[in-house]
Amino acid sequence: MPFHVSGLTKRYRHLTALDEVSFSIRRGEVLGLIGPNGSGKTTLFECLGGVLPADRGRVLEGDRTLTAGECRSRVFYLPDGIAPWPAQTVRWTLEFAAGFFAPGSSGRAADAVAPPSPADVVRDLDLAPLLDFAIGALSKGQRKRVLLAIGLLAPQPVLLADEPFDGLDLRQTRDVGRTLRAHAASGRTLLLSIHQIPDAARVCDRFVLLSGGRVCGEGTLAELSALAAARRTGTPGTGDLEDVFLALTES
Amino acid sequence: MRGLNLHRKKSPFVWLLEKEWRELVASRSWWILLLTMGPLVGVAFISAVRTYAELSGLNGTAAGVGEAFSPLIGVWAPTFSACEVAAAFLLPFVAIRAVGADRQTGALKLELQRPMPAAARITAKAIVLAAGWLAAFAAPLLAVLLWKSYGGALYAPELAAVAAGHLLNAGLTIALAAATASVAEHPSTAAILTLSVTVGTWILNFIAAVHGGAWERAAGYTPTAMVAEFQHGLVRLDVALTAVAFAAGGLVVAAIWMRIGTSIRRRVHESAALAAATAAVVFACTFATASWDLSESRGNSFSRADEAALRQLDKPLRLEVHLAPEDPRRFDLETRAISKLRRTVPSLQVRYVSATSTGLFEQTSAHYGEIWYELAGRKMVSRTTTVEGVLEAIYSLAGVAPPAESESDIFRGHPLAVPPRGAAAVFYGIWPAAVVAAAFVVRRSTA
Numbered sequence: 001m002p003f004h005v006s007g008l009t010k011r012y013r014h015l016t017a018l019d020e021v022s023f024s025i026r027r028g029e030v031l032g033l034i035g036p037n038g039s040g041k042t043t044l045f046e047c048l049g050g051v052l053p054a055d056r057g058r059v060l061e062g063d064r065t066l067t068a069g070e071c072r073s074r075v076f077y078l079p080d081g082i083a084p085w086p087a088q089t090v091r092w093t094l095e096f097a098a099g100f101f102a103p104g105s106s107g108r109a110a111d112a113v114a115p116p117s118p119a120d121v122v123r124d125l126d127l128a129p130l131l132d133f134a135i136g137a138l139s140k141g142q143r144k145r146v147l148l149a150i151g152l153l154a155p156q157p158v159l160l161a162d163e164p165f166d167g168l169d170l171r172q173t174r175d176v177g178r179t180l181r182a183h184a185a186s187g188r189t190l191l192l193s194i195h196q197i198p199d200a201a202r203v204c205d206r207f208v209l210l211s212g213g214r215v216c217g218e219g220t221l222a223e224l225s226a227l228a229a230a231r232r233t234g235t236p237g238t239g240d241l242e243d244v245f246l247a248l249t250e251s
Numbered sequence: 252m253r254g255l256n257l258h259r260k261k262s263p264f265v266w267l268l269e270k271e272w273r274e275l276v277a278s279r280s281w282w283i284l285l286l287t288m289g290p291l292v293g294v295a296f297i298s299a300v301r302t303y304a305e306l307s308g309l310n311g312t313a314a315g316v317g318e319a320f321s322p323l324i325g326v327w328a329p330t331f332s333a334c335e336v337a338a339a340f341l342l343p344f345v346a347i348r349a350v351g352a353d354r355q356t357g358a359l360k361l362e363l364q365r366p367m368p369a370a371a372r373i374t375a376k377a378i379v380l381a382a383g384w385l386a387a388f389a390a391p392l393l394a395v396l397l398w399k400s401y402g403g404a405l406y407a408p409e410l411a412a413v414a415a416g417h418l419l420n421a422g423l424t425i426a427l428a429a430a431t432a433s434v435a436e437h438p439s440t441a442a443i444l445t446l447s448v449t450v451g452t453w454i455l456n457f458i459a460a461v462h463g464g465a466w467e468r469a470a471g472y473t474p475t476a477m478v479a480e481f482q483h484g485l486v487r488l489d490v491a492l493t494a495v496a497f498a499a500g501g502l503v504v505a506a507i508w509m510r511i512g513t514s515i516r517r518r519v520h521e522s523a524a525l526a527a528a529t530a531a532v533v534f535a536c537t538f539a540t541a542s543w544d545l546s547e548s549r550g551n552s553f554s555r556a557d558e559a560a561l562r563q564l565d566k567p568l569r570l571e572v573h574l575a576p577e578d579p580r581r582f583d584l585e586t587r588a589i590s591k592l593r594r595t596v597p598s599l600q601v602r603y604v605s606a607t608s609t610g611l612f613e614q615t616s617a618h619y620g621e622i623w624y625e626l627a628g629r630k631m632v633s634r635t636t637t638v639e640g641v642l643e644a645i646y647s648l649a650g651v652a653p654p655a656e657s658e659s660d661i662f663r664g665h666p667l668a669v670p671p672r673g674a675a676a677v678f679y680g681i682w683p684a685a686v687v688a689a690a691f692v693v694r695r696s697t698a
Contacts, residue, residue: 046360049360049364049512050363050364050512051360051363051364051511051512052511052512053512053513053514053517068512069366072364072366073366076364077360077364078361079357079360079361081357082356082357082358082360082361083356083357084353084356084357084358084361085270085274085356085358086356087273087274087277087278088270088273088274088277088697091255092273092697094255095255095256096266096269096270098255099260099261099263099266100263100266100267100270100362100365101364101365102263118255119255122255131255150361154364156364
């Protein structure tokens with residue numbers, strides 16, 4: 001069942017962080033949320049993840065508006081820049097994540113995906129050498145991979161990952177991208193906030209362009225390219241996400 | 252390399268408990284609390300036992316009498332007072348760390364995504380913090396074992412009262428620190444808020460001592476006053492219920508403010524409603540009159556014969572006391588006589604009258620220092636503030652003969668002229684070494 005975010009608005013006193021944000025998420029797709037710094041990506045994720053109250057807006061599953069509790073049972077949000085449980089080892093943290101977030105009898109979404117095998121997640125994200133290290137002793141990229149593992153072990157069918165490639169080197173970015181795509185292929189829906197456009201272009205099926213708290217484009221690269229071309233009359237669509245992004249956010 | 256152990260089937264709450272425990276043993280603040288408890292208790296215990304021994308005739312000093320030989324007042328009250336210091340200045344930081352770290356590290360954002368009542372989350376923290384405090388309680392329990400090894404007398408009910416008072420006090424501290432850590436964005440703000448509340452209760456005690464009246468009644472429910480009563484073996488239901496109500500209120504505030512996905516306005520409204528509900532519950536608790544004197548010396552009670560005679564008073568007894576709040580005679584009268592009357596006489600009304608707080612400039616006033624007694628329309632005045640004088644006045648007014656003093660009612664005390672042998676080694680050497688070793692082993696085993 002597709003999700004639809006409708007009219008999501010969030011204000012901080014005089015600043016409008018999100019302004020009537022609406023877009024759709026299809027099951028099993030990798031949707032990239034792209035926008036410059038301060039465009040509202042993290043605020044949008046925090047509102048969807050239930051860790052920040054939105055002023056207005058709804059999340060719909062099909063035609064039905066989801067309650068906050070239902071939303072929480074369907075969406076798992078992986079924040080960027082956190083270092084949870086720094087004194088605990090990676091091994092215990094993953095065991096905790098697999099046990100604590102394991103689907104219970106209540107609040108489980110009907111279309112919850114079967115969480116992947118933790119052993120597979122450890123292998124795919126190359127975490128085996130890190131299992132006995134404390135989270136606080138890890139580098140930024142290593143910590144990011146542990147956080148991704150926690151997200152992948154969560155049972156919610158939709159995973160929101162804020163800057164999943166931040167801190168990863170080129171090889172790791174490619175490997176993680178492959179892993180995320182594999183999980184999407186197995187039915188997991190991924191919404192990734194990415195500010196490195198080449199990374200987004202490599203991993204995502206569709207894109208939502210966010211600028212100044214507003215959605216300024218949604219679709220596949222071809223659709224966005226056509227939209228950009230239509231707005232810049234006389235300029236042919238280049239098919240390059242960076243150009244499309246610049247064209248749509250300028251307008 | 253060892254793989255993940257994924258065969259442990261536990262409920263989310265048990266997972267949380269395990270997480271909180273691991274976080275507690277990983278925190279330096281808790282180990283510092285444990286480390287400090289030994290020397291803190293040691294100083295208090297060694298000093299108390301030495302004084303007790305001297306009063307009991309050690310080194311040829313003159314032996315004292317009566318209450319001086321009660322281990323409750325002579326040893327346990329000062330020894331356990333180390334727990335009060337730790338609860339005021341160390342425990343808040345442990346609790347703030349336990350609650351605030353989740354927000355600081357971002358762990359709260361992850362944990363909140365497991366659907367679970369916020370009350371369950373804060374309960375897990377409170378249980379683990381209470382367990383952490385119980386571990387620290389091993390230091391005063393060691394003092395009990397040492398005392399026993401010296402041949403000292405132990406009276407379990409009074410010792411239980413002292414321990415219960417400090418556990419309640421710790422519960423209040425944990426709840427307060429959890430609430431401030433949950434409300435404040437930063438742990439340092441939470442620490443300042445917690446210490447401000449603690450200092451605020453001390454200020455309340457000071458104001459009560461100066462102004463008396465409603466301040467004095469309110470100050471009777473501060474943690475300091477509560478602990479003081481428990482340390483004297485007096486367990487008052489209203490005080491205990493009030494402490495439990497405040498602790499529960501603090502934990503619920505913490506639970507409310509943990510829900511970071513809820514709007515601040517809603518959390519403020521919920522907190523205000525909770526404050527009103529807690530105030531109502533606390534007010535209701537103050538009407539509970541039951542109390543128990545668990546001290547072996549019955550230091551908070553009249554003799555059994557006097558109690559039986561006073562309980563026979565079927566008319567209201569009114570006292571009008573013309574003494575200022577800071578007059579030491581008023582303190583004597585209140586603590587030695589009126590507090591006991593309140594627990595015994597079926598209907599007692601006490602009114603304090605004074606124009607100033609110190610009474611220094613009222614001494615020339617004709618009525619200053621007078622205590623007026625009224626019972627069944629009869630009145631009499633007295634100036635004596637001793638227990639014997641107060642009872643004599645009441646019996647005279649009631650027209651009954653004072654009951655005969657029973658030999659069995661007299662507490663003879665338990666003198667013990669033994670120095671605190673080995674205590675210094677235990678509290679200044681073995682305890683710190685054991686804590687450091689335990690920290691090393693436990694942190695390694697959980698890492």
